[in-house]
Amino acid sequence: xxxxxxxxxxxxxxxxxxxxxxxxxxxxxxxxxxxxxxxxxxxxxxxxxxxxxxxxxxxxxxxxxxxxxxxxxxxxxxxxxxxxxxxxxxxxxxxxxxxxxxxxxxxxxxxxxxxxxxxxxxxxxxxxxxxxxxxxxxxxxxxxxxxxxxxxxxxxxxxxxxxxxxxxxxxxxxxxxxxxxxxxxxxxxxxxxxxxxxxxxxxxxxxxxxxxxxxxxxxxxxxxxxxxxxxxxxxxxxxxxxxxxxxxxxxxxxxxxxxxxxxxxxxxxxxxxxxxxxxxxxxxxxxxxxxxxxxxxxxxxxxxxxxxxxxx
Amino acid sequence: xxxxxxxxxxxxxxxxxxxxxxxxxxxxxxxxxxxxxxxxxxxxxxxxxxxxxxxxxxxxxxxxxxxxxxxxxxxxxxxxxxxxxxxxxxxxxxxxxxxxxxxxxxxxxxxxxxxxxxxxxxxxxxxxxxxxxxxxxxxxxxxxxxxxxxxxxxxxxxxxxxxxxxxxxxxxxxxxxxxxxxxxxxxxxxxxxxxxxxxxxxxxxxxxxxxxxxxxxxxxxxxxxxxxxxxxxxxxxxxxxxxxxxxxxxxxxxxxxxxxxxxxxxxxxxxxxxxxxxxxxxxxxxxxxxxx
Numbered sequence: 217x218x219x220x221x222x223x224x225x226x227x228x229x230x231x232x233x234x235x236x237x238x239x240x241x242x243x244x245x246x247x248x249x250x251x252x253x254x255x256x257x258x259x260x261x262x263x264x265x266x267x268x269x270x271x272x273x274x275x276x277x278x279x280x281x282x283x284x285x286x287x288x289x290x291x292x293x294x295x296x297x298x299x300x301x302x303x304x305x306x307x308x309x310x311x312x313x314x315x316x317x318x319x320x321x322x323x324x325x326x327x328x329x330x331x332x333x334x335x336x337x338x339x340x341x342x343x344x345x346x347x348x349x350x351x352x353x354x355x356x357x358x359x360x361x362x363x364x365x366x367x368x369x370x371x372x373x374x375x376x377x378x379x380x381x382x383x384x385x386x387x388x389x390x391x392x393x394x395x396x397x398x399x400x401x402x403x404x405x406x407x408x409x410x411x412x413x414x415x416x417x418x419x420x421x422x423x424x425x426x427x428x429x430x431x432x433x434x435x436x437x438x439x440x441x442x443x444x445x446x447x448x449x450x451x452x453x454x455x456x457x458x459x460x461x462x463x464x465x466x467x468x469x470x471x472x473x474x475x476x477x478x479x480x481x482x483x484x485x486x487x488x489x490x491x492x493x494x495x496x497x498x499x500x501x502x503x504x505x506x507x508x509x510x511x512x513x514x515x516x517x518x519x520x521x522x523x524x525x526x527x528x
Numbered sequence: 529x530x531x532x533x534x535x536x537x538x539x540x541x542x543x544x545x546x547x548x549x550x551x552x553x554x555x556x557x558x559x560x561x562x563x564x565x566x567x568x569x570x571x572x573x574x575x576x577x578x579x580x581x582x583x584x585x586x587x588x589x590x591x592x593x594x595x596x597x598x599x600x601x602x603x604x605x606x607x608x609x610x611x612x613x614x615x616x617x618x619x620x621x622x623x624x625x626x627x628x629x630x631x632x633x634x635x636x637x638x639x640x641x642x643x644x645x646x647x648x649x650x651x652x653x654x655x656x657x658x659x660x661x662x663x664x665x666x667x668x669x670x671x672x673x674x675x676x677x678x679x680x681x682x683x684x685x686x687x688x689x690x691x692x693x694x695x696x697x698x699x700x701x702x703x704x705x706x707x708x709x710x711x712x713x714x715x716x717x718x719x720x721x722x723x724x725x726x727x728x729x730x731x732x733x734x735x736x737x738x739x740x741x742x743x744x745x746x747x748x749x750x751x752x753x754x755x756x757x758x759x760x761x762x763x764x765x766x767x768x769x770x771x772x773x774x775x776x777x778x779x780x781x782x783x784x785x786x787x788x789x790x791x792x793x794x795x796x797x798x799x800x801x802x803x804x805x806x807x808x809x810x811x812x813x814x815x816x817x818x819x820x
Binding site for chain 2: 323497504505
């Protein structure tokens with residue numbers, strides 16, 4: 217099992233030497249977005265909580281990292297740290313309030329707060345530059361590592377940092393899945409009442425799960441801002457909360473590699489469709505309906521059921 | 529304009545918003561109360577109502593006739609769409625709460641983009657069927673807005689009577705309280721579900737027809753009312769019709785006041801914070817069923 221995941225990471229590492237330039241950047245993006253989907257899946261797949269406002273954590277990481285760079289010229293590692301901390305703080309604050317509700321109310325409340333943060337990013341456009349967004353690359357100092365100066369514009373630096381973010385997220389998700397903590401989360405997903413009866417404080421576990429999930433989303437957001445240089449409020453919109461849901465559903469809810477598979481496939485599908493029509497969201501909508509109607513397990517969920525029962 | 533009249537204008541605007549919001553949120557709340565599902569495409573039914581109202585006005589010509597035709601055609605057309613969605617999508621996933629949310633999000637994008645492709649990205653105005661100005665000492669106010677408030681109030685009242693005074697309403701309340709027991713007593717659950725979903729969609733479409741002479745018809749116009757309706761049903765308590773109406777007025781008035789004095793965007797943010805405050809005190813909403 218460990219071999220499979222290490223093999224996937226090795227394959228992703230090797231891929232950078234053979235990919236043409238266009239796909240090189242795409243795969244780097246896919247890896248960062250997969251970290252976002254991995255975080256989303258911890259909440260949805262392992263804890264059974266569906267969030268419709270996850271873009272707020274992605275945006276917290278993005279603005280948390282992007283704004284200090286843009287206004288204060290903070291270096292990349294510190295900015296990344298600030299991004300993570302913003303996501304974690306938001307996840308905890310949101311969780312303390314929203315986890316008081318359950319079931320459909322949680323969904324609606326997450327959607328509402330996601331949208332409130334999006335509107336706030338438009339309302340305070342003196343600072344965030346709203347819809348238009350801003351470019352961080354001019355203010356971003358290159359990374360100094362062991363005497364070498366690594367500029368963020370270099371494709372190899374982008375790719376390998378994206379891979380690092382993805383690998384760290386994958387390791388975190390897998391470690392959580394295999395730990396006793398992860399088993400309690402699955403217990404909550406399957407039957408919260410019974411888990412409480414066994415003496416677990418389900419509120420704290422759900423809050424913890426939300427914190428991990430939000431932090432991974434923020435890591436992806438911060439990474440996206442630093443590596444691809446653009447910060448804007450589109451990344452806080454509802455569509456950006458729906459995307460990780462779609463990716464995870466397609467790849468397989470509650471599987472470790474599903475988020476990567478779903479993100480990669482949907483990224484290229486949307487890329488292809490938007491080459492044909494500007495109404496590519498029609499396709500996104502149809503995909504959502506088709507998945508719940510005919511393919512609720514997702515790709516790796518189906519693979520696990522039919523061929524590989526040990527797949528985490 | 530001094531503070532007093534300004535506040536009066538804000539309250540007036542807020543009252544109109546509150547009535548329309550009550551109509552929107554009532555449909556959402558009814559669907560949740562009876563069927564236990566959250567319909568994320570509710571705002572798109574409203575948008576479709578508005579766009580169809582523009583199409584009717586465009587086809588018919590005179591504002592009054594166009595409005596009357598739209599008031600008949602739009603709710604029926606949108607209702608038909610809702611019935612199809614119930615039959616071909618929601619029933620097939622057995623109204624599973626999370627699958628339904630995903631499916632209605634899918635419907636949201638499909639409807640939005642279909643309208644974008646067929647109708648285009650422009651916001652298009654519709655002339656009001658009646659035009660008069662109510663002259664207050666400080667300012668004149670659009671009479672049509674008051675007509676909208678009154679018409680919304682009537683539709684809310686009619687729905688309320690339907691739920692509390694008719695056999696269908698009795699079936700709805702029975703299904704809400706205990707579905708299995710209701711079915712054992714012969715309540716045709718499938719038909720009740722279909723009718724409730726139809727009713728919710730028709731109310732949203734009617735709200736869209738009413739609002740379009742005030743706001744222009746645009747393919748993205750469904751999102752803000754959806755958000756406000758969600759805020760209303762969460763504050764009022766999911767599934768409680770009384771709570772929905774009370775909260776619609778609280779949210780509508782605060783939205784009117786903050787919009788007039790500050791900005792509409794800030795109003796939405798404030799309303800969301802209002803939800804946070806309510807949830808801290810009462811997680812189930814003001815009139816929600818007490819559930820652990």
